[in-house]
Amino acid sequence: MSQTLASLRQSGAESFAALGWPNRRVEAYKYSDFTSLTQADLGQTVAQPLAELSDQDGLRCYKPGEAPQALVDKIGSLVPLDDPLAAYSTANLDDVLIIEVAAKSKLTGPIVLDHRRLAGQAAFARYLVVVGRGAEAELIERYASNGQGASSPVIEVFVEEGAHLRHLRSQTEALDATHLGWTAARLERDASYSHFALNQGAGISRHNIRVDLAGAGSHLDLYGLHLLDGQQRCDSHTRINHNAPNTTSNEVYKSVVGGSGNSIFQGKIYVAKDSQKIEGNQMSRGLLLGPRARIHNKPELEIYADDVICSHGSTVGALDEAAIFYLRARGIPAAIAHKMMVEAFVQDVLDEVGDCAEVTAHWQAVISSYLTSVFADQDGQA
Amino acid sequence: MLSIQNLHAQIEEDGKEILKGLTLEINPGEVHAIMGPNGAGKSTLGNVLAGKDGYVITEGSVFYKGQDLLALEVEERAHAGLFLAFQYPVEIPGVQMLNFLRTCTNETRAARGLPELSGMDFLKLARAKAAELKINPDMLKRSVNSGFSGGEKKRAEVLQMALLDPQFAVLDETDSGLDIDALRIVAEGVNALRDDKRSFLVITHYQRLLDYIKPDHVHVLADGKIVRSGGPELAMELEERGYVDYEKAA
Ligand SMILES: Nc1ncnc2c1ncn2[C@@H]1O[C@H](COP(=O)(O)OP(=O)(O)OP(=O)(O)O)[C@@H](O)[C@H]1O
Ligand SMILES: [Mg+2]
Numbered sequence: 001m002s003q004t005l006a007s008l009r010q011s012g013a014e015s016f017a018a019l020g021w022p023n024r025r026v027e028a029y030k031y032s033d034f035t036s037l038t039q040a041d042l043g044q045t046v047a048q049p050l051a052e053l054s055d056q057d058g059l060r061c062y063k064p065g066e067a068p069q070a071l072v073d074k075i076g077s078l079v080p081l082d083d084p085l086a087a088y089s090t091a092n093l094d095d096v097l098i099i100e101v102a103a104k105s106k107l108t109g110p111i112v113l114d115h116r117r118l119a120g121q122a123a124f125a126r127y128l129v130v131v132g133r134g135a136e137a138e139l140i141e142r143y144a145s146n147g148q149g150a151s152s153p154v155i156e157v158f159v160e161e162g163a164h165l166r167h168l169r170s171q172t173e174a175l176d177a178t179h180l181g182w183t184a185a186r187l188e189r190d191a192s193y194s195h196f197a198l199n200q201g202a203g204i205s206r207h208n209i210r211v212d213l214a215g216a217g218s219h220l221d222l223y224g225l226h227l228l229d230g231q232q233r234c235d236s237h238t239r240i241n242h243n244a245p246n247t248t249s250n251e252v253y254k255s256v257v258g259g260s261g262n263s264i265f266q267g268k269i270y271v272a273k274d275s276q277k278i279e280g281n282q283m284s285r286g287l288l289l290g291p292r293a294r295i296h297n298k299p300e301l302e303i304y305a306d307d308v309i310c311s312h313g314s315t316v317g318a319l320d321e322a323a324i325f326y327l328r329a330r331g332i333p334a335a336i337a338h339k340m341m342v343e344a345f346v347q348d349v350l351d352e353v354g355d356c357a358e359v360t361a362h363w364q365a366v367i368s369s370y371l372t373s374v375f376a377d378q379d380g381q382a
Numbered sequence: 383m384l385s386i387q388n389l390h391a392q393i394e395e396d397g398k399e400i401l402k403g404l405t406l407e408i409n410p411g412e413v414h415a416i417m418g419p420n421g422a423g424k425s426t427l428g429n430v431l432a433g434k435d436g437y438v439i440t441e442g443s444v445f446y447k448g449q450d451l452l453a454l455e456v457e458e459r460a461h462a463g464l465f466l467a468f469q470y471p472v473e474i475p476g477v478q479m480l481n482f483l484r485t486c487t488n489e490t491r492a493a494r495g496l497p498e499l500s501g502m503d504f505l506k507l508a509r510a511k512a513a514e515l516k517i518n519p520d521m522l523k524r525s526v527n528s529g530f531s532g533g534e535k536k537r538a539e540v541l542q543m544a545l546l547d548p549q550f551a552v553l554d555e556t557d558s559g560l561d562i563d564a565l566r567i568v569a570e571g572v573n574a575l576r577d578d579k580r581s582f583l584v585i586t587h588y589q590r591l592l593d594y595i596k597p598d599h600v601h602v603l604a605d606g607k608i609v610r611s612g613g614p615e616l617a618m619e620l621e622e623r624g625y626v627d628y629e630k631a632a
Contacts, residue, residue: 321435326472326526327482329432330542331460331490340485344476344525 002064005096008076012090019084028083031264031296032206032235034180041178041204043122043149050097050125051113058105058135062098071098075128078156078184078210085180085206089152092124103132103160110138110168110356113155119147119174127155131163131191138356141169143179144201150178157185159193161215166194168359172366173201175230181207189215189244196353197224199234200366209238213247223349224253227370228261228293235264242271242278251282254349256342257293258374266298269312273304280309286316287345289374339371383581384408384431384451384550389442391430400426402606403442408550411578415592415617416585418603419625424585425469427603428552432466433459446550460486461493463549467539467556469585474526479538482526483508487545511544514574516567532559540571551575552583557591569594589621604628 021037022029053061064072075096079086099111117123131137143151151173159165173179179202187193197207211220226234240249255263269280286295299312319341327337346367353363384406391401400423408414418424430437431444433456444451451459474482487507488498499507509519515537527535536556543551553572557565572582572595584595592600592614600616601608602625609628610616 320472320474322472323474323477325432325434325456326468326474327477327486328456329434329460329466329468330482330486331457331493331546332486333457333489334455336485336489340477340482341474344474347476 002072004072004075005064005093008090009093011076011081012087012093015081015087016084016091019082019087022084026084028237028266030266030298032204032233034084034206037178037204040148041150043120045092046121046123047094048115048117048121048123048125050095050127051115053099053111056107056109058102058107059111060100060102062100064096064098067098071100071128071130074130074156074158076156078186078212079154079182080210083182083208085152085208086154086182089124089126089154089180089182092122092152093126093154094124096126096128098128099130101131101135101137101163104134105132106136107138110140110358113139113141115143115151115153117143117145117149117151117173117177119145119149121149123149123151123153125151125153127153129155129165130158131160131165133160134162135160136164137166139165139167140359141167143171143173143181145173145177147174148176150180152180154182155184157183157193159185159187159191159218161188162190163188164192166196168196168353168356170198170362170366171201171205171207172198173205175201175203175232177202179205179207181205183207183209185210186212186214187218187220190217191215192219194221194352195223196349197236198363198366199225199236200227200370202234203231204233206235206237209236210241211239211249212241212243213249214243216244217246218244219247220249221352222249222251223352224265225346225349226253226255226257226263226265227367228256228263229258229370229374231260233262233264236266238267240267240269240280242269242275242280245275246277247275248279249281252349253284253297254346255284255286255295256289256345256374257286257295258289260292262294262296264296266300267312268300268302269310271303271305271308271310275305276307278305278308278310280311282312284312284314285345287342288316288318289342335375338375342371343367383410383412383447384583385445387443389430389444390440391426391437392440394436394438399440400437400606401430404603404607406601406608408581408583410581412598413576413582413584413595415597415600416583416603417587417600417617417620419628422603423606424603425554428466428469428554428585431459431464431552432456457489460546461490465543465546465548465551467536467543467551467553469554469558471527471535471539473528473530475528477526479524479526480505480508480522483522483542483545486542490546508545511541515541515544515571516564517541533561533564536560537564537568540568544571544575549579550581550583552585554585555587556584557586557588565591566594589617592617602628
């Protein structure tokens with residue numbers, strides 16, 4: 001292990017030793033306590049191979065030992081070690097893959113980071129992605145597993161001046177798994193970044209997202225879905241920092257919750273002093289499929305500039321009974337009518353996922369299998 | 383076809399009785415019109431026939447083609463040939479009109495033992511029926527009823543009726559909000575379906591519609607009951623005199 005990684009690991013360990021697992025007294029963890037995680041929930045630490053990438057024009061991958069110092073210096077610079085889950089992952093990191101998209105290049109295919117953790121294991125994937133000036137790329141990050149244990153991946157993303165990155169993340173871990181993920185991104189001048197987070201798996205999950213709009217004129221789109229059932233608890237915590245003028249962000253999170261599922265969304269939009277001409281819009285919407293399902297949406301605005309347009313909206317409701325009656329009155333069986341209504345609820349997020357057929361097919365398959373099982377459970381209870 | 387005997391229905395929530403002993407007999411091939419003051423219970427009758435939740439039937443019966451209609455699920459009633467054109471069609475953002483129409487057509491066909499229509503065949507059929515009703519084909523790409531004008535919603539109801547091929551249709555104020563041309567188009571759509579087996583129950587406030595869709599019988603529904611029945615001339619009389627006589631009686 002390189003000197004850099006060893007010292008980063010050391011800092012993570014010290015920070016985690018001081019912080020410990022967060023409980024509800026920690027504001028950012030108000031709705032999810034992690035103190036009851038057991039060793040079985042976390043798994044045994046096994047060195048996990050990082051995703052393997054095939055070569056593409058404009059794409060370079062490095063191990064920290066081989067990478068230019070300027071890249072190595074970026075490792076750990078975006079993820080705050082005062083967050084206990086970031087500290088936990090960093091304390092256990094084993095290897096880092098550095099992915100660089102050369103300036104001005106437009107990748108022909110997506111960068112795919114696929115992870116399949118085996119039951120009983122603990123995985124600590126760690127990536128640094130740098131999309132060079134004016135480059136365009138698509139990044140697919142997927143986490144799946146076949147049983148207990150935890151994945152605690154951290155990805156740091158730099159979108160350089162005028163570059164554009166679409167980042168599609170899917171978490172479909174086993175229902176008894178734990179997922180503690182971190183995504184941190186920094187956008188330079190006129191960069192744009194779209195992040196899509198599909199959260200369907202794991203018994204307990206938390207996804208922290210922090211995006212710094214550091215360069216003037218940069219734009220962020222952030223879309224998330226929670227599809228929960230049974231006893232699942234899924235917590236997304238997003239923080240968007242408008243640290244430069246003329247920056248815009250658009251955030252939409254949607255939760256569909258069946259069974260005794262518990263969906264948590266905390267989203268903060270922060271506008272620094274002197275960041276003028278800002279637009280930040282946030283919407284979180286929840287759909288409860290049963291009487292025991294729960295949704296907590298907590299939007300927050302923290303604004304220190306005055307020429308700012310920020311909005312947030314949050315709604316939680318059940319399926320529209322009038323619409324279901326209408327569909328059934330047209331001969332559509334109740335079970336299909338319910339599915340159509342949930343699909344309609346998530347449709348606008350799916351529309352944004354857009355062009356890449358592989359990704360759209362994956363999202364559709366996850367949504368469709370979720371719908372089949374969530375309504376099968378409900379019929380069973382009726 | 384449809385036999386309603388002494389039907390009493392109340393709102394589940396507050397126990398308020400809306401239908402108070404309604405009796406109506408409709409034979410195959412007949413068109414019946416129901417007129418009556420606001421709040422009389424006309425839409426409630428349509429909702430109860432279609433099987434909407436939220437009503438309690440305390441007395442009476444409804445038989446449809448010899449079956450106990452009230453024992454059937456909402457979708458089973460539709461499969462059996464009952465159609466309700468809603469007074470207020472529901473907007474369903476995110477559900478595409480074409481997808482909705484195909485799903486309801488194919489689910490209904492399957493329940494009736496008919497083969498499913500392929501995407502292509504269905505598209506042709508839907509476009510042809512839409513054209514007959516002067517519905518812009520672009521509307522089929524939009525969400526169900528979302529942002530449709532009042533008249534567009536009513537035409538979309540008639541399009542659904544044409545696709546679902548019902549045996550008995552309740553049209554709840556399908557004429558409201560239609561301009562003269564649209565009214566004629568909608569009426570033609572209904573008349574095209576008229577034959578000696580199919581029956582209609584047309585709820586309206588305006589005699590005008592009945593110039594286009596000639597009813598066999600006209601009834602006045604006031605305070606939850608049919609208080610008077612007659613031929614088409616009754617509609618003329620109501621147009622002139624209003625419902626004053628019946629409101630006093632109620
Ligand atoms: N879900 C409900 N809860 C409470 N009251 C209801 C409900 N549905 C209907 N009502 C009441 O029942 C009565 C009859 O309503 P209905 O819609 O059947 O009238 P209508 O004859 O169709 O009137 P209009 O001509 O205005 O369409 C009204 O007083 C209405 O307010
Ligand atoms: Mg009415």
